[in-house]
Amino acid sequence: MTRLVYLLTVLVLLGSCKQEKTTEPKKAKNIILMIGDGMGVNQVYAAMSVATKPLSFEQFKYTGFHKTYSANAYITDSGAGGTALATGVKTNNRHIGVDPIGKPLKSILKYAEEHNLATGLVATSSIVHATPASFIANDTSRYNYEALAYDFLATDIDLFIAGGRKYFDNRSDSLNLIDSLKNRGYNIVDGFQNVDTTAAGKFAVFTAEGHNPSILEGRDKNMLPQSTENAINILNKDKDGFFLMVEGSQIDWGGHDNDIDYVVSETIDFDHAVKRALEFAKKDGETLLIVTADHETGGLALVGGEMETHTIEAKFTTDHHSSVMVPVFAYGPGAENFGGIYENTEVFDKMMKAFGFTK
Numbered sequence: 504m505t506r507l508v509y510l511l512t513v514l515v516l517l518g519s520c521k522q523e524k525t526t527e528p529k530k531a532k533n534i535i536l537m538i539g540d541g542m543g544v545n546q547v548y549a550a551m552s553v554a555t556k557p558l559s560f561e562q563f564k565y566t567g568f569h570k571t572y573s574a575n576a577y578i579t580d581s582g583a584g585g586t587a588l589a590t591g592v593k594t595n596n597r598h599i600g601v602d603p604i605g606k607p608l609k610s611i612l613k614y615a616e617e618h619n620l621a622t623g624l625v626a627t628s629s630i631v632h633a634t635p636a637s638f639i640a641n642d643t644s645r646y647n648y649e650a651l652a653y654d655f656l657a658t659d660i661d662l663f664i665a666g667g668r669k670y671f672d673n674r675s676d677s678l679n680l681i682d683s684l685k686n687r688g689y690n691i692v693d694g695f696q697n698v699d700t701t702a703a704g705k706f707a708v709f710t711a712e713g714h715n716p717s718i719l720e721g722r723d724k725n726m727l728p729q730s731t732e733n734a735i736n737i738l739n740k741d742k743d744g745f746f747l748m749v750e751g752s753q754i755d756w757g758g759h760d761n762d763i764d765y766v767v768s769e770t771i772d773f774d775h776a777v778k779r780a781l782e783f784a785k786k787d788g789e790t791l792l793i794v795t796a797d798h799e800t801g802g803l804a805l806v807g808g809e810m811e812t813h814t815i816e817a818k819f820t821t822d823h824h825s826s827v828m829v830p831v832f833a834y835g836p837g838a839e840n841f842g843g844i845y846e847n848t849e850v851f852d853k854m855m856k857a858f859g860f861t862k
């Protein structure tokens with residue numbers, strides 16, 4: 504009997520030793536979430552086929568898919584899609600940062616703020632458009648742009664770079680939110696080229712009154728890649744780490760227009776921004792980089808093409824969004840959790856886990 508007790512004790516001790524040796528998975532200090540709005544697998548492959556050099560998408564070892572349907576529709580919009588990624592809750596189409604009954608939800612950006620991390624948003628649309636707004640605002644309508652802009656003042660966001668200045672200083676309520684931002688320590692900058700990354704304080708960088716032009720219309724090819732790099736360099740000064748969301752906003756608009764050149768040029772532009780983020784993540788070693796979409800747009804089909812000449816023949820089956828699963832590419836600590844097929848809301852859950860945050 505005593506021998507048995509002895510043996511059991513030894514086994515228990517061995518067991519606990521073994522447990523102690525099991526190392527906790529490495530946490531991410533920084534997370535960069537990059538969203539190609541409307542970027543399904545076929546948009547990615549169209550860009551890969553047309554590009555004359557390999558795109559960054561191909562460098563990711565961990566890839567998965569998420570299901571994009573919203574709380575009230577098989578086909579999501581960017582409000583519900585952005586909210587699912589930002590807050591981990593499926594909501595109704597048009598909703599921004601609120602659940603189906605309108606209750607405000609806390610985004611990953613706000614959790615990051617609570618944990619003293621630096622936070623930022625970069626987009627090629629206006630900053631109050633559905634995707635970036637989902638990380639900041641709480642509203643039952645994505646079209647209340649002035650209200651969405653007002654919600655920026657209720658946050659501690661350290662940096663944003665996008666269009667949409669008019670929603671801050673040319674408002675129907677005559678409020679000047681640019682002055683309010685200045686009073687709160689923001690550097691107000693017009694034009695992405697004019698960002699002094701060595702300046703102290705927060706950054707509100709406006710690149711247009713409304714949306715930015717598309718690449719085809721002449722948007723500076725450096726706007727998104729350089730802004731992504733500037734955002735990383737500014738936020739990375741925070742020793743506690745950072746959360747940054749970068750959106751390639753206009754891939755979606757090319758899909759709505761059924762314009763393959765628009766889709767491909769915006770997807771390649773987005774990939775150039777991904778490249779900058781991936782270079783940083785590789786050097787840094789503590790950064791989780793996730794590249795995904797909120798939904799697919801256009802029901803894009805590739806029905807012909809030629810690899811040698813980098814040409815494709817594309818057909819769109821709708822001028823709206825489609826319901827298909829969208830890709831996820833992940834790199835860095837926690838990236839291994841992004842393989843497989845899961846709900847869009849789980850992107851939020853996996854980011855929370857990677858940061859070591861609890862709800």
Ligand code: MG
Binds near residue numbers: 632634635750752
């Ligand atoms: Mg968007």
Ligand code: ZN
Binds near residue numbers: 581756759800824
């Ligand atoms: Zn859309």
